[in-house]
Amino acid sequence: MLNIVLFGPPGAGKGTQSERLRDKYGLVHISTGDVFRGLNPNSELGKLAKSFADKGDLVPDDITIAILESEVQKFPNAKGVIYDGFPRTTAQAQALDDFLSSKNTAVSMMLSLVVDEVELKTRLSKRASKAGRPDDADPEIIQNRINNYNEKTAPVAQYYDRQNKLIEIDGEGSIDGITDRLFVAIDNQNSEK
Numbered sequence: 001m002l003n004i005v006l007f008g009p010p011g012a013g014k015g016t017q018s019e020r021l022r023d024k025y026g027l028v029h030i031s032t033g034d035v036f037r038g039l040n041p042n043s044e045l046g047k048l049a050k051s052f053a054d055k056g057d058l059v060p061d062d063i064t065i066a067i068l069e070s071e072v073q074k075f076p077n078a079k080g081v082i083y084d085g086f087p088r089t090t091a092q093a094q095a096l097d098d099f100l101s102s103k104n105t106a107v108s109m110m111l112s113l114v115v116d117e118v119e120l121k122t123r124l125s126k127r128a129s130k131a132g133r134p135d136d137a138d139p140e141i142i143q144n145r146i147n148n149y150n151e152k153t154a155p156v157a158q159y160y161d162r163q164n165k166l167i168e169i170d171g172e173g174s175i176d177g178i179t180d181r182l183f184v185a186i187d188n189q190n191s192e193k
């Protein structure tokens, strides 16, 4: 199975690029952010997730891990999965390793999109007007998401680096250019096997 963790700060372009990787390699795309936004807003779980997401805080690990696992279980015949926005803590990364190993598979690689913080903020405020996401509209919430990324999520890259699975990709420039760099990285990694 090709299990790709597509990693990067909020606004790095994970969603856009995930769709392109999904189409090219025939993978399932799982975005925990999309799953949370898709929950019934009147359900207990939906209300809980929204209470964290609206502030730019991370949803607690136990809830997020359970949601992710049940999402993966929906695609028993997938030839691979793109994990977009998960894992965001080292506890989630550990849980993903355990979960995949129980299925006799593993994370193949982490592709980490590297984008400067000023550029991220510009992209997020542009997305706010287009995608109608309240967490993109408020500069304080954006800053909180970036701070959470730096404190809690950035260490996840080191977690995969220790497993020799981290590949950094320049996430600036044209969208097509970034896609090409991702394709090259995946093809190189696959041909080494």
Ligand code: AMP
Pocket: 010, 032, 033, 034, 036, 052, 053, 054, 056, 057, 058, 059, 060, 064, 084, 085, 086, 087, 088, 089, 092, 135, 145
């Ligand atoms: P995203 O669409 O990836 O930017 O996620 C939107 C929001 O959903 C985040 O700001 C978090 O509140 C929540 N979220 C998404 N994925 C995770 C995760 N792996 N761990 C914790 N919270 C998450």
